[in-house]
Amino acid sequence: MGNFLQLVQNENMKIYQRPRTWIMAGILVASVLLISILWVSVGGRDTSMWEVAFIESSILFLLVTIFTVVIAAGGVAEEFTSGTIKLLLIRPWSRSKILLSKYISIIMFAVMLAVLLFASTILVNWVCFGINASPEVQPPIRGLNGISPVSYMLQYYALTLVSLVVTVTLAFMLSTVFRSGGLAIGFSLFLLLGVNSFVALIAMLEYKWIDYLLFIHLNLTQYLDGNPMREGMTLGYSLGVLGIYYAVFVALTWYIFNKRDVAA
Amino acid sequence: MDHPIVKLQNVTKRIGKRTIIDRLTLDLPLGEVFGFLGPNGSGKTTTIRMMVGLMSLTDGEITIGGYSVTKQYEKAIRHVGAIVENPEMYKYLTGYQNLIHYARMIPGITEHRVHEVVRLVGLEGRIHDKVKTYSLGMRQRLGVAQAILHKPQLLILDEPTNGLDPAGIRELRDYLRQLSKDEGIAVFVSSHLLSEMELMCDRVAIIQNGKLIDVRTIRGSQAETESLRVLIEVDRPQGAIEALLTIGQSAVIDGDNLIAIEADRESTAAINAALVAAGIKVYGIRTHVKSLEDQFLEVTGGERIG
Numbered sequence A: 001m002g003n004f005l006q007l008v009q010n011e012n013m014k015i016y017q018r019p020r021t022w023i024m025a026g027i028l029v030a031s032v033l034l035i036s037i038l039w040v041s042v043g044g045r046d047t048s049m050w051e052v053a054f055i056e057s058s059i060l061f062l063l064v065t066i067f068t069v070v071i072a073a074g075g076v077a078e079e080f081t082s083g084t085i086k087l088l089l090i091r092p093w094s095r096s097k098i099l100l101s102k103y104i105s106i107i108m109f110a111v112m113l114a115v116l117l118f119a120s121t122i123l124v125n126w127v128c129f130g131i132n133a134s135p136e137v138q139p140p141i142r143g144l145n146g147i148s149p150v151s152y153m154l155q156y157y158a159l160t161l162v163s164l165v166v167t168v169t170l171a172f173m174l175s176t177v178f179r180s181g182g183l184a185i186g187f188s189l190f191l192l193l194g195v196n197s198f199v200a201l202i203a204m205l206e207y208k209w210i211d212y213l214l215f216i217h218l219n220l221t222q223y224l225d226g227n228p229m230r231e232g233m234t235l236g237y238s239l240g241v242l243g244i245y246y247a248v249f250v251a252l253t254w255y256i257f258n259k260r261d262v263a264a
Numbered sequence B: 001m002d003h004p005i006v007k008l009q010n011v012t013k014r015i016g017k018r019t020i021i022d023r024l025t026l027d028l029p030l031g032e033v034f035g036f037l038g039p040n041g042s043g044k045t046t047t048i049r050m051m052v053g054l055m056s057l058t059d060g061e062i063t064i065g066g067y068s069v070t071k072q073y074e075k076a077i078r079h080v081g082a083i084v085e086n087p088e089m090y091k092y093l094t095g096y097q098n099l100i101h102y103a104r105m106i107p108g109i110t111e112h113r114v115h116e117v118v119r120l121v122g123l124e125g126r127i128h129d130k131v132k133t134y135s136l137g138m139r140q141r142l143g144v145a146q147a148i149l150h151k152p153q154l155l156i157l158d159e160p161t162n163g164l165d166p167a168g169i170r171e172l173r174d175y176l177r178q179l180s181k182d183e184g185i186a187v188f189v190s191s192h193l194l195s196e197m198e199l200m201c202d203r204v205a206i207i208q209n210g211k212l213i214d215v216r217t218i219r220g221s222q223a224e225t226e227s228l229r230v231l232i233e234v235d236r237p238q239g240a241i242e243a244l245l246t247i248g249q250s251a252v253i254d255g256d257n258l259i260a261i262e263a264d265r266e267s268t269a270a271i272n273a274a275l276v277a278a279g280i281k282v283y284g285i286r287t288h289v290k291s292l293e294d295q296f297l298e299v300t301g302g303e304r305i306g
C-alpha cells in the first residue's frame, strides 16, 4: 500500500525546508574556504593540495558529525515536542516504516554532508594549490602501503562514515527514547567530544572490558596508519564491535518507538 | 440503521493505578454526526487516541470498518481522518506543503483534490504562507483540511471548533452535517461546548470520569413526538389543575400562577381549550425544551473534574 519512497521524500522535505540545514552546509563550505585562503596568504602555495585537503577533512569531519547529530537528535524528538507526531502516525503506515523513513533521510543527510566536505576540500584546494602547482611539490605519502592520495582520502572518508553512521544511530536512539532533542544532542555530543578526549587515556588501561567499549572503536582511521589504540586490535574486530552496538541501538529504537503511547 | 463502522467494546485504559477509561462500549453508524460530550478530563481525548492507535488499550477492543485497530492498524486507519487535540502542523512548512506531506502518505490523492480541500476550508489566500504565521483558527482549518484530504469514511475531530470564529463554526457545522448526510460518512466530534453539540449532532454520548453515562438522540423522528414541558400562566392554578383532571391531564403547580404539564404539540391546543371552557383565564403558554445543557448537567450532576 502506497509508496515508501514518498515517506522518505517527506522526511527530506522536513530537513531541507529548514534554514538551519542550509546554514550548516554553508558553514562547512565556508570553513574549507577560510582555512585554504588563510593557508595561501600565510604559507604561500608551496604545499600539495592533498596535504591541505587532508588536514581540512580531518578537522572538519567533526563538524559533519556535530551537524548530523543535531539533525538526528531532532528527528523523532521534535515530532513529539511539536505534537506533529500524532498527525504523522495516523496514516496507513506502520510505525516501523515511518521511523525507517526518518532514519534513511538522516543517513542520507550524513552522506550528503560528507560528500559536500570531500568535494569542497578537493575543489577549493585544487583552485588554491593545484592549478599550476610547481612540479617540485609532491603529494604526501600517507598510510601503510604508500597508496595514492586520492585512494587514501577515499578510504579515510569511508572509515569515518562508518563511525558517523554508528554515532548518528546513537543520537537517533536517544531522540526516540527521551523525546527531547536537546537531551539527545547534549548526551551524544558529550559522549562524542567528552569521552573522546579521554579515550586515549582509557585505552592505556589494561582491563579486558575496555576492548568492548564503543569509544575505543569509533576512530577507525587508526587502522589506516597502522597504529591501533590498543595492542592486537584489528579493523575487523572493531567493525564487529561497532556492528553489535549498531544492532542493539537499532533494535532498542524500533522497539520503543513501536510500543510507546503517544500522549504528546 | 446500517451496521456500525466503529465498534468500541469494553475499552479500558489504565495508566499506573488510575483507570482513565472504564469499560466503554459504543457503536457509531455511518451517516451520523455523533457527539462525544464530557467535562474536562473526562477522557474524550484519551478515547480518541485509542481509536486512532496512538495509545494502546489496557483491555477491550476497537474495530473500524471491521478491522481491529490494534491488530490490523494499517487497514483500520486507511479510511479515517482525524484531529487529535490541537491540530499541530509543521510550522516551518507552508500550509500547502503540510497538505502535500499528508497527501503523499495515502495513495490516490491528486493535486486537484488538495486544491479542492484548500478551497473548501477557505484557506486559498494564505495556503502558501508558512504555518507559523497562521492564526489559531487558520490552523484549525488546516487541521480539518488534512483530515478530509483522503475522503475518509470516518472523521474524528477532537474539539474542532476550538479557535474558530462564529462564521467558521457555522461553516464547519454545516459542512459536517452535509458530509454525513450526502456522503454517508460517520463523524465523531468531541466537545464540552454543549450548545454547539445540540446544533451539530444527531446523537450525543455523554462521558464522565471515563465512564459512558448516557447516549441521547438529538434529532430524528424521536425528537418530534417527544413530549415537552409546557408552562401555562393562569389566574387560578388550583382551579386549572382540577379542570385539567377532568380531561385526564395531570398538572402541577410550578410557581406563582404557573402550572406545568407534560404534553406534545397537539394536546397543548386541546388543553388550552379545556381551560378556557372551564372559565380559567390563560395569560400565557410557554413550551420549555430541555436543552442538552440541562440534560448534561443533570446526568453529570454538575460534578467537577476529578
Ligand SMILES: Nc1ncnc2c1ncn2[C@@H]1O[C@H](COP(=O)(O)OP(=O)(O)OP(=O)(O)O)[C@@H](O)[C@H]1O
Pocket (backbone or CB within 6 Å): A263, B015, B020, B038, B039, B040, B041, B042, B043, B044, B045, B046, B047, B192
Ligand atoms: N499520559 C497520561 N498519563 C496519566 N494520566 C493521563 C494521561 N493523559 C491523560 N491523563 C488523564 O486522563 C484523564 C482524561 O484525560 P483526557 O485528555 O482524555 O480528557 P478530555 O476529556 O479530553 O478533557 P478536555 O476536555 O480537557 O480535553 C485526565 O484525568 C488526565 O489527567
Ligand SMILES: [Mg+2]
Pocket (backbone or CB within 6 Å): B044, B045, B046, B085, B158
Ligand atoms: Mg481533550
